[in-house]
Amino acid sequence: MDNGEEIRLEALRALTILAVHDEEFRRGMWGDPEGTLTRYGFALNDQEMEQVRNFVFTVRDSLDEELFSGLTAAYR
């Protein structure tokens, strides 16, 4: 396992708790994930930050382009 590819578990747990409980954090994540994570005290390394950024930008920017595999295709 290349641990550089994984986001640390404690960071993921903290991200999940904030994403469920904190509305301001949720809003910030879609607009400025890097700034929001820094403001909330996360110290992610470059690869971890890259993964978060990739995911957030993929979802945010592709919403109207049938991003969701096999899910919205039948509905849209």
Next chain:
Amino acid sequence: MANRSRKANIDVERKRERVDSVFVSLDELILALPVRQNHRQLLQIHLRVGKERAEAWPEMSSIQMPLLVHAAITGDERPALPVAGACTLLYLGADLFDSILDRELPPAWDAHGTSEASLAAMTLLGALPQISIARLQETGTPPPKLWTLARLFADEGLRMGAGQYEDLLLPTLEDVSIEDSRAMAEHKSGAEYALFATAGAALATEDPSTIEAYAAFGSCFGIAQQLINDAKDIWGDAFSTDLLNGKRTFPIVYALSTLRGERRERLRELLAVARESTEHHDEARALLEEAGSLRYTALIVWLYQQQARGHLASASPQEPAGRELYSLLEQASLVRHTSPSGP
């Protein structure tokens, strides 16, 4: 690329073989039960429903996960066959009860009433998993380990029951928080998947840290899968069963927590009329999308999928079972191409 494709084909073939093995063993188990023929036939109806589903979707977690986790620890999946059988019986019993409650019994039950379906569900859920576990005695599994497994099924079954209760309770409450809805997913499907993974691990090893790692892997995987099912129910078909049944699933609760003023009230109205007919389901979906429910659900699914990856990595699974477990987990996503494809 060709090598990866060949491995994927081998993995699919292995999944199908596991499906066959588990259902052959369950056929034998049900044939040997000391019950009346008509009672046996009721059990066989839902066993056939389950088998057809597993043939169409060989990834079925109750089959793959206990066998793969056992193989990931010991290198051999065969000793875990009775455990996979027990997990599949529990899954089929819970599924049948769900279908009865949601008034969605499969066509195979058309000739029978809900009383007979309830009897079959009770037998599948309450009695048969223990009988399947008892078969481990034939291969020399010591009594303390049998007790550990039996207790595990009881504990996780209780948590699943708590999740089902919350599923019934939440639509009756005025305000439901996102955390309430997340917790329900953890209790319903998190507990179920945790059981599937832990049962394979508990048979394979005494090491608590390994068992805990697989339990956490299963729990996170199950939560992700529940939220995917919630999203698929709303956006994956022409009409939504959850909207018809008035359920407060994760995307709905998020929208109710996020929308304000008239938009929130409009969603409440739509959710009320969506129980009566499918006419307003499109408008309800549109409002859920406007609230960002699908994006948000995708985010939480991704966070749990990543947590499950971390827990699996911490268990250092043996190959090739480890690769197959990562591959199963990879499918638990609402988004394409955002996470690495394996360890």
